[in-house]
Amino acid sequence: MTKLFGYKIQHRDGKARNGIVSTARGEIRTPAFMPVGTAATVKAMMPESVAATGADILLGNTYHLMLRPGAERMERLGGLHKFMNWSGPILTDSGGFQVMSLTGLRKLTEDGVIFKSHVDGSKHFLSPETSMDIQQMLGSDIVMCFDECTPFPASREVSLESMQRSMRWAGRSKDAFGNRPEHALFGIQQGSVFPDQREESAEALKGIDFDGYAIGGLAVGEGQAAMFEVLDYAPGQLPDVKPRYLMGVGKPDDIVGAVQRGVDMFDCVLPSRSGRNGQALTRMGAINIKNARHRDDPRPLDPECSCPACKSYSRAYLHHVFKANEIISSMLMTWHNLHYYQELMAGLRAAIAAGVLDDFAAAFHERRAKGDLKEA
Numbered sequence: 189m190t191k192l193f194g195y196k197i198q199h200r201d202g203k204a205r206n207g208i209v210s211t212a213r214g215e216i217r218t219p220a221f222m223p224v225g226t227a228a229t230v231k232a233m234m235p236e237s238v239a240a241t242g243a244d245i246l247l248g249n250t251y252h253l254m255l256r257p258g259a260e261r262m263e264r265l266g267g268l269h270k271f272m273n274w275s276g277p278i279l280t281d282s283g284g285f286q287v288m289s290l291t292g293l294r295k296l297t298e299d300g301v302i303f304k305s306h307v308d309g310s311k312h313f314l315s316p317e318t319s320m321d322i323q324q325m326l327g328s329d330i331v332m333c334f335d336e337c338t339p340f341p342a343s344r345e346v347s348l349e350s351m352q353r354s355m356r357w358a359g360r361s362k363d364a365f366g367n368r369p370e371h372a373l374f375g376i377q378q379g380s381v382f383p384d385q386r387e388e389s390a391e392a393l394k395g396i397d398f399d400g401y402a403i404g405g406l407a408v409g410e411g412q413a414a415m416f417e418v419l420d421y422a423p424g425q426l427p428d429v430k431p432r433y434l435m436g437v438g439k440p441d442d443i444v445g446a447v448q449r450g451v452d453m454f455d456c457v458l459p460s461r462s463g464r465n466g467q468a469l470t471r472m473g474a475i476n477i478k479n480a481r482h483r484d485d486p487r488p489l490d491p492e493c494s495c496p497a498c499k500s501y502s503r504a505y506l507h508h509v510f511k512a513n514e515i516i517s518s519m520l521m522t523w524h525n526l527h528y529y530q531e532l533m534a535g536l537r538a539a540i541a542a543g544v545l546d547d548f549a550a551a552f553h554e555r556r557a558k559g560d561l562k563e564a
């Protein structure tokens with residue numbers, strides 16, 4: 189059967205590309221931002237609301253879903269798409285990052301990772317093979333291979349050992365994934381901040397041959413400058429004709445810089461987490477709605493934004509409902525942030541198509557530098 193997954197680059201501007209990722213469940217316009225639905229929900233949002241922001245694809249997480257409600261249960265109930273009422277594509281993280289970051293007690297071996305659940309302390313085992321099995325039960329459209337997320341900072345020796353283990357696990361993931369024409373499998377580049385290790389990882393992944401490639405091991409505390417140094421060369425080490433996904437990134441300025449360096453796909457909990465905590469992400473930078481200066485402000489969060497929060501509610505109201513701990517605060521602020529992210533991605537796609545990405549980026553940074561100015 190012919191593979192139903194593909195990537196077509198439509199325009200280029202420097203290292204940046206825009207295009208279409210084709211899946212059995214629909215197209216993904218790139219550069220793309222994937223809202224995070226870790227536990228089969230984007231917090232404070234209905235699926236229809238997420239779609240209304242312009243999102244083409246969501247991200248779910250193997251680690252959280254295997255613990256609650258369980259992959260077998262979701263398979264019996266028709267898979268993750270039906271379970272959470274999302275008809276579009278879904279990418280699932282393999283669980284490797286969460287096993288390393290959320291579980292205080294774990295044992296790492298060549299076979300996989302034995303860990304205790306952060307939910308109830310129960311013991312579990314996750315390996316390349318079990319991760320592929322779980323993601324198959326979930327029905328993920330894009331499956332991530334199982335890897336070890338190298339901690340930062342790491343010595344050259346620790347990074348090399350971790351990267352090479354991840355490459356062996358990548359091969360096992362590919363074998364366990366099998367022949368699934370309606371689904372895609374992405375490999376994950378590791379190597380911390382070491383160019384030679386990144387190159388070795390890329391060559392190993394290309395030898396295995398994946399449908400797409402992720403750049404892993406970044407946004408783990410290294411800072412933007414160090415991340416951009418890696419992104420100056422890492423995307424170019426991966427196949428040009430396949431989508432490139434920067435995992436766990438990020439802030440709006442991280443995304444703009446990464447797109448300029450050749451990245452196509454992103455995910456991050458920042459817009460939804462910030463929204464729940466009273467922070468709006470706007471063209472003018474971050475706005476903390478909890479601040480007293482918004483108490484009597486009749487203006488919208490962002491006068492250029494067309495989301496429901498900005499069209500129908502004032503800063504004064506959003507300040508009030510946040511202070512009152514009303515649920516609508518999380519709903520409106522999250523909707524705004526996700527809408528802003530999708531508008532940013534649409535702007536990046538249009539700028540690449542027009543060949544004016546650097547001008548777009550300059551205007552983006554200039555507007556943020558001015559900040560949230562009070563009207564005269």
